Amino acid sequence: MKFVDEAVIKVQAGNGGNGCVSFRREKFIPFGGPNGGDGGHGGSVWLVADEGLNTLVDFRHQRVFKAQRGENGMGSDMYGKGGEDTIVRVPVGTVVTNVDTDEVIGDLTQHGQRLLVAQGGKGGLGNIHFKSSVNRAPRKATDGTPGEVRELKLELKLLADVGLLGFPNAGKSTFIRAVSAATPRVADYPFTTLHPNLGVVSLGTDQSFVIADIPGLIEGAADGAGLGIQFLRHVSRTRLLLHLVDIAPIDGTDPVEQVRAIEQELTKFDPELLDRPRWLVLNKADVLPEDERQAVAEDIVRRLGWTQPWFLVSAIARDNTLAVCQQVQRFFESQRRAAEEEVQTDFAPDDVRSRGAASQPE
Structure with a gap:
């Protein structure tokens, strides 16, 4: 299936039905009062998140979505x-972004989450509503209001815990193959990966995380070189970045120059990405003699002035890849514990004050 992560669609809600002008006409009641009913409300257009979908390719074929119009009111x-809603x-x-105003309407991050993107029009009023003491036979009704029409930009941002960064052929696809069941294409030429891939890393019961492999960046990607930075949106939600380097x-x-080049492209795309936890993974250690690997790695780390965790691995030989994943899992567990402690701390002062007040003598 072709991977598509952007699409523009048009949504059109249904118009409300018109109100009716009608009068009661029955035998022996020649001059009955008004009995025109209201028009029905137009249907609305909703977007619903579905975990069974992983691409926006369907919107390349169907771009317009319309809801049903409300029926007109009738006599009696x-x-x-x-x-009906669509x-x-x-x-x-x-x-989801409104193309005309560039306003983000919503972000669908959970299965089954619904988002109203076009409100149906209201039904018009029948003449039954316009009867008064001075106007017993109103010939007035209102038309239904039109439904909303919007042009929307849909942008898919994959939900992953870990994002892989690096130049083409840094070994990102090989790494994700080594640590998960994902099977992206691997070859010895640049830009083997043409679209993002997701893999689930499982380390035991209730110990797993999702890792995203995106196409490699090159210097000048922010200006459109190579595949550009169009796929960096898929690491914008991640909690940790693994920067793979050959x-x-x-x-x-x-x-070192490759790392600096990627950092410059990240800054052009979103400076906040550089503030996210980012670990250095020096890959393809197997191409160096075993007695030289550690020294070469330490020299790279020293020249970078790297202060965050770093690892020396061989993804193709699966050497030290498990250790990286175990360290990632521990990192996420420490984040979770810190978040729980912070929640408990927020409630602690109130608890302490209440206990102190209760212990004071009257």
Whole structure:
């Protein structure tokens, strides 16, 4: 299936039905009062998050979604039937933006979450509502209001705990193959990965996290070089970034320069990404003699002035990849414990004050 993470669609809610002008006409009642019913409300358009979807490719074929119009009111106090809503299913992680105003309407991050994107029009009033003491036979009714029409931009941001960064051929796809059941394409040429891949890393009961592999960046990606930075949105939700670097590139490029180049592209895309926890993973250690690997890695770390955790691995040989995943799991568990302690601390002062007040003598 082709991966598509952006789409523009048009949604049109149903118009409200018109109110009716009618009068009661029965045998022996030639001049009955007004009995025109109201028009039905127009249907609305809803977006619903569906975890069974993982791409926006369906919206390349269907771009317009319309809800049903409300029926007109009728005589004998009969109200028009309301129009049916239209439900549009989208992948979990879809951000919805109004194209005309550039306003973010909503962010669908949970399965089954609903978002109203076009409100149906209200039904018009029948002449039964305009009867008064001075006007016993009103010939007035109102038309239904039009439903909302919007052009929406759908942007899919994959929900993952860990995002992989790096140059093409840094070994990101090999790494995700080594630590999960994901099977992205792997080859010895650049840009093997053309769209993001997700893998679930399982380390035991209730110990797992989701890792995202995105196409590699190159210098100038923010200006459109290579595949650009169009896929960086998929790491914007992650809690941790793993920056994979080829420890000994075959073209003789300095790994330190590669790291700096990626950092510059991140800054151009979203400076906040540089403030996120980012660990250095020096990959392809197997291409160096075993007695030289540690020294080369330490030299790279020293020249970078790296202060966050770093690892020396060989993804293709699955050497030290498990240790990286175990450390990631411990990091997430420490975050969870810190969050729980913070919640408990927020309630502690009130508890202490209440106990202190209760212990004071009258």
